[in-house]
Amino acid sequence: MLQATKVRLYPTNEQKEFLSGQFGAVRFCFNRSVALKKRFYEKKGISLSIIKELKPLLSIAKKSRKYAWLAQYDSISLQEAVRHADKAFKNFFAKRAKYPKFKSKNGKQSSYHCTSVSVGGNWIKVPKCNPIKAVIHRLILGVVRSITVTKDRVGDYYASVLCETGEKEPEPIKVLKESAIKGIDAGIKVFLTDSDNQEIENPKGLTRHLKALRKLSKAVSRKQKGSHRRKKAVAKLSKFHRKVSRKREDFQHKVSKRMVDESQAVIPESLRIKNMLRNKRISRLIADAAWGNFYIKLAYKCRKAGKLFVPIDTFYPSSKTCPRCLHKFEGLTLARRRWICPHCGQLNQRDYAAALNIKRQGIVQLKAAGHTVLRQ
Ligand SMILES: [Zn+2]
Incomplete structure (x- = not known):
């Protein structure tokens, strides 16, 4: 290893x-x-x-x-x-x-x-x-x-x-319990929602920090190139950048550890799919870096523990599908956090429903790869 x-x-x-x-x-x-x-x-x-x-x-x-x-x-x-x-x-x-x-x-x-x-x-x-x-x-x-x-x-x-280290990596788990498979829906406002209906908020202060970062980078662009003042502003910006990224790293390590500890398999949507579904207004850069790095941490923590990391790469309308009856609700807009399924009457929480659907897709993928999933 x-x-x-x-x-x-x-x-x-x-x-x-x-x-x-x-x-x-x-x-x-x-x-x-x-x-x-x-x-x-x-x-x-x-x-x-x-x-x-x-x-x-x-x-x-x-x-x-x-x-x-x-x-x-x-x-x-x-x-x-x-x-x-x-x-x-x-x-x-x-x-x-x-x-x-x-x-x-x-x-x-x-x-x-x-x-x-x-x-x-x-x-x-x-x-x-x-x-x-x-x-x-x-x-x-x-x-x-x-x-x-x-x-x-x-x-x-x-x-x-x-x-x-000379140690061998553990063999990946072959037989899994359905209850130990975790679907996760990564978001912007809420960092993630999992299929056990846990919501993990972004760390406090991160949005505030991002605002401050924008302010500092504006301060840099106002200063004359090559000037002493600009150098000072750049140094300040770099230091703040590092502080924010350390905070984010620390947060991601904690969350990914928790997700892996709590399950035998972790299933997110692949970044390719996330990109397809992305809301244009969302700052691409921030989301990309955050999700990409988080997935990397999930993947290696899973591998080290003999657990499975299975990103779903087939397109699936995860937030619009009712996890109970699989009815696809086309009328769902981005602003709506909950919706009632017109087919079976179930009240669905948008992100939780997405996580459940992602989990179901993940189970299909796990079985196709030769794993056994027990209904418990
Ligand atoms: Zn339904």
Whole structure:
């Protein structure tokens, strides 16, 4: 089983300088790959294979005078940056992501290392740099597979240490109880409603924080580019950004743990379906990031516990269907939180009904995948 641990780093000034060069080299390789691919495609209509045609260029480049500086840095991390660019294009062509953007010096920086990496009681080691001081709260057990060093927008350094613990992942449950299968309907106002009729509200203050964030980012755009005042405003914004995202992370960890603890299988609607059903007025960005990250947490917590995470990917009008008699109520508008089924007379709570329907679809999918679902 792989286990990731995040630690805070305290590089010396000299190490900061090295890391800044390291991040720059990674950025350079990524941006160069994206630019070359784009240029060949737009001018000559040729679709370059980044891995096949661009990766070998790296070692040639390092021998040239112009790019010799790349040799000061971990070569695997540079290859990884090229691979990363390749993946970004693949995701774009598969419609999973937007067109790859160039990485900027001002955003979050990161660099991936997987050879000659090690961790001690209060340090980590990546290639071509002496050990960097680290504060490690949790014991890191197992064989270190990789270390990803990052610098966030506030300017603090972290490392994510990935270890192989040697433990085996539990086998996924084969026979499930119907009562332990949980359908969930993720929303905007209410973060989620599950098929046991539990409603989980968004954390208090998050909406207020989002308003404050908008205000701070407006303050940045009003300041003149390159000015000292703008720099200060950007620093303030970055710090606040981090605070909000930490709060959201913490909340998502708690909720996903609870959902997994309470069930044998967790069934949400896939993000593809959620996108199809989305209300246009809802800020895309916020919802996307929130749901996507939440699903990732649910998925790995399930996997670690031998439980099942089964997003439903077939279109199903989950909020319009009566969970009791399956009548489809076409007249349901977005504003209505409850409705009475014209066919059987049941009073349905919109989100709860959706969660129940999602659960039923999930059971169909589980059975189709060879699981047994007991009626208890
Ligand atoms: Zn009905």
